[in-house]
Amino acid sequence: MSDNKNEQVIVAFFDSKVAADTAVSDLQAWDKANEEIKLGAVGTITKENGKVKTHVGRKTGKGAKAGAVVGIIAAILSGGLTLVGGVVAGSATGGVVGAFMKKSTNLTKGEIDQIGAELDAGKVAIIVTCDEHEVAPTRQQLIGAGGKVRGYTVPQEAFTDAAQAVVGADAAAVEQTPAEVVTEALAEASGAESAPAADA
Numbered sequence: 284m285s286d287n288k289n290e291q292v293i294v295a296f297f298d299s300k301v302a303a304d305t306a307v308s309d310l311q312a313w314d315k316a317n318e319e320i321k322l323g324a325v326g327t328i329t330k331e332n333g334k335v336k337t338h339v340g341r342k343t344g345k346g347a348k349a350g351a352v353v354g355i356i357a358a359i360l361s362g363g364l365t366l367v368g369g370v371v372a373g374s375a376t377g378g379v380v381g382a383f384m385k386k387s388t389n390l391t392k393g394e395i396d397q398i399g400a401e402l403d404a405g406k407v408a409i410i411v412t413c414d415e416h417e418v419a420p421t422r423q424q425l426i427g428a429g430g431k432v433r434g435y436t437v438p439q440e441a442f443t444d445a446a447q448a449v450v451g452a453d454a455a456a457v458e459q460t461p462a463e464v465v466t467e468a469l470a471e472a473s474g475a476e477s478a479p480a481a482d483a
Contacts, residue, residue, distance in 0.1 A: 289323040289348045289412040292390060292437050293421055294398060295430030296406040303327055303407035306428035310411065313424055322421065323412035326353040328360075330402040335360045339466075347462035348412045351442060352390070354469030355380050356410070359392065360399045379468055382448040386441035394435065 297303040307325050314322045326339035326349045335357045339350045358380050384392060398408055409430065413421050422432050439461075446452060446461035449468040456464050 288414060288439060290437055290439060291413050291415055291418050292348075292352055292435040293411045293413065293418065293425065293432060294435070295409045295411070295425040295428075295432045296401045297409065297428075297430055298406060300329065300407050302429055303409055306425060306430060307409060309428055310409075310421075310424055320417055320420065321414075322417060323347075324349040326350065326410040328353060328356060328398070328402060328408040328410065330360075330399075330405075335402070347460065347466050348437075348442065349410055350466035351383075351445070351462045351469070352412065352437065353410050354466055355383055355445075356390075356395050356398060356408075358469060358472075359395050360402070378448040378450075379445050379465060379472075383441050383445035383465070386444050387435075387437050389435040390437055394433075 295306070297306060307327065310322070310325060314320050324340050324347075326337065329336045337353050337357045339353050402408060409425065411421060411425075418434060422434065425432050442461040442465060443457070446457040446464040449457070449464050452464050452468070
């Protein structure tokens with residue numbers, strides 16, 4: 284587990300859902316076929332009729348970090364959260380997202396706004412979490428599929444701090460599986476607030 288941190292986040296933009304779905308299928312087949320490559324889950328974000336829609340295949344285990352990143356991006360882009368004096372505020376998830384953003388020095392509010400602009404233009408974003416040695420080949424795979432690629436580093440502390448901000452979270456789970464705690468809290472909050480919930 285220590286050498287499969289999945290702290291690198293790759294975001295690739297595709298011109299259509301069909302192109303993105305094909306790229307996801309190809310990426311997953313490539314991941315399975317390569318012993319050296321062990322990607323986290325692959326998630327997608329789209330904007331339909333002004334609403335942010337998300338999909339993450341697995342939200343536990345290796346998929347938890349992708350689920351957390353997708354959930355945080357969606358929470359900010361859904362408009363329920365605002366940045367006040369550098370602190371994310373608003374909605375039940377404000378504290379969780381705010382704690383994450385303090386430690387996530389690469390995936391900033393400004394970067395998330397740029398992701399939002401791409402979605403507003405009709406693009407589909409694919410989110411992949413991976414280890415540092417997997418970044419270059421994964422980028423090449425996505426570029427080869429026609430994607431426009433950006434990369435970010437999200438340290439483990441960002442997930443841990445965000446999990447600690449989840450009210451009533453189990454202390455052992457926060458310590459051992461913080462990304463799963465964050466993913467679950469964001470999913471529950473999005474349902475409670477009638478925000479677009481992540482697909483199963």
